[in-house]
């Protein structure tokens with residue numbers, strides 16, 4: 001047991017998928033895992049462990065933002081012996097080339113600057129495990145899942161006073177999309193010697209103002225979840 005996770009040692013698999021939203025965690029577990037069992041309910045941050053093609057896989061909700069994400073990632077890596085973290089998140093698209101509802105693979109992440117993050121080195125450039133990244137591209141092609149791989153931005157602020165203008169610089173660098181956890185994922189995984197990959201589904205479009213409705217979420221995540229589980233099963 002850790003401060004934020006009631007599960008005991010051995011309750012999590014070595015590979016854990018990490019959605020932000022607990023409802024997504026439950027939907028992913030009940031839709032895709034065989035014999036899913038709930039291993040964490042503390043604070044409503046649902047965690048599940050089950051089987052996918054004979055391999056044990058866990059799914060743990062992380063909440064929103066770097067601070068919340070780091071609590072769950074740290075406790076999974078430090079206490080539960082987790083070796084591979086695959087985020088299954090949502091993002092806002094920054095590039096016109098990335099379609100609404102599409103899947104983005106974060107090949108590298110750039111954090112929006114903030115003084116507090118320097119404490120953890122969160123705002124240094126970071127990237128995924130090379131082998132997981134290559135595997136995701138290959139499995140996406142095999143499965144016919146259209147995805148865009150490239151630079152993403154990690155922001156600490158969803159409702160920002162500067163609006164979308166703050167993304168002009170990362171957009172000019174070719175950033176595809178923005179989320180709020182990927183820099184934490186890549187940095188903390190490197191620190192623990194764990195493997196990491198961030199997969200994101202586009203739920204709104206900063207460039208075109210298109211939005212998905214929350215009611216269509218869950219089904220929207222089929223491609224991303226299939227891809228994450230393919231990587232988990234073959235990593």
Ligand SMILES: O=P(O)(O)O[C@H]1O[C@H](CO)[C@@H](O)[C@H]1O
Pocket residue numbers: 019020021063064065088089090091158178179180181
């Ligand atoms: O849907 P999740 O995985 O939570 O990810 C995205 O959604 C939240 C903002 O609505 C942030 O956590 C952002 O990273």
Ligand SMILES: O=c1cc[nH]c(=O)[nH]1
Pocket residue numbers: 090091092093155158178179180203204
């Ligand atoms: O615009 C968005 C959508 C999802 N997640 C984000 O961080 N931003």
